[in-house]
Amino acid sequence: MNNRKPFIAGNWKMYKTAAESVETAKKLACLVSGVINVDVMIAPPFTALSHVYEAIKESSVMLGAQNLFWEKEGAYTGEISPGMIVSSGCRYVIIGHSERRQYFGETDQTVNKKIRSALNNGLVPVICIGETENERDAADTFNILDKQIKMGLEGFSPYDLEQMILAYEPVWAIGTGKTATSDQAQEVHRFLRNLIETLLGKKIAGSTRILYGGSVKPENIGELMSMPDIDGALVGGASLDAEKFASIINFKS
Numbered sequence: 001m002n003n004r005k006p007f008i009a010g011n012w013k014m015y016k017t018a019a020e021s022v023e024t025a026k027k028l029a030c031l032v033s034g035v036i037n038v039d040v041m042i043a044p045p046f047t048a049l050s051h052v053y054e055a056i057k058e059s060s061v062m063l064g065a066q067n068l069f070w071e072k073e074g075a076y077t078g079e080i081s082p083g084m085i086v087s088s089g090c091r092y093v094i095i096g097h098s099e100r101r102q103y104f105g106e107t108d109q110t111v112n113k114k115i116r117s118a119l120n121n122g123l124v125p126v127i128c129i130g131e132t133e134n135e136r137d138a139a140d141t142f143n144i145l146d147k148q149i150k151m152g153l154e155g156f157s158p159y160d161l162e163q164m165i166l167a168y169e170p171v172w173a174i175g176t177g178k179t180a181t182s183d184q185a186q187e188v189h190r191f192l193r194n195l196i197e198t199l200l201g202k203k204i205a206g207s208t209r210i211l212y213g214g215s216v217k218p219e220n221i222g223e224l225m226s227m228p229d230i231d232g233a234l235v236g237g238a239s240l241d242a243e244k245f246a247s248i249i250n251f252k253s
């Protein structure tokens, strides 16, 4: 047994207006009001953050942003600073999601800068990594993850990264309905924990929560959570519906 508290997060991506986000967040907060053994976070679009914060601030549901830009302020049209995110009520920020890497030019270097900026502003980074289908087929999964972790976390001390959360999201499993089997996911999570131990020591390796993401649903969460190195989930599609997401949060393993 370990003492890592499960962490289940909903990434709402580019779905829902502010009003729709508030409605879903309120419903969710009600549905999970009795849950004390799981940390719950939702990451609505930027435009909804402050509204959702007002709606859930008395509840146990926590708020995260889906991205940030590392500068404090400046002429960066369209970007959002860590300070703005904090002032919207967020404690968490998702960094390096594969959709940002794929469509918006995110690299391990920009991920590194964003992690630094999140930490400097007191935000907990939820750092996403994962291989594409071609990389898995070419038996390159572990090399890719090794590179993403080493470059993403370069220059940080164990102290800096005490709170970080990692999310393993195989790109081929995102939004495809194809979930990694629990054994496939466990194998990668174990690899990641060993890598963290090598880079940052046993203590951080033992306390870092590693989430799985990619077509997580009420039907597969129990089995995933029964694996020793899977500490939670980053849920896309199935988190958009409060009832479905609540039944993921109330998983039985």
Ligand code: 13P
Pocket: 011, 097, 169, 173, 174, 175, 176, 177, 213, 214, 215, 216, 234, 235, 236, 237, 238
């Ligand atoms: P889906 O759950 O829709 O596959 O998305 C996963 C994801 O990308 C969460 O960040």
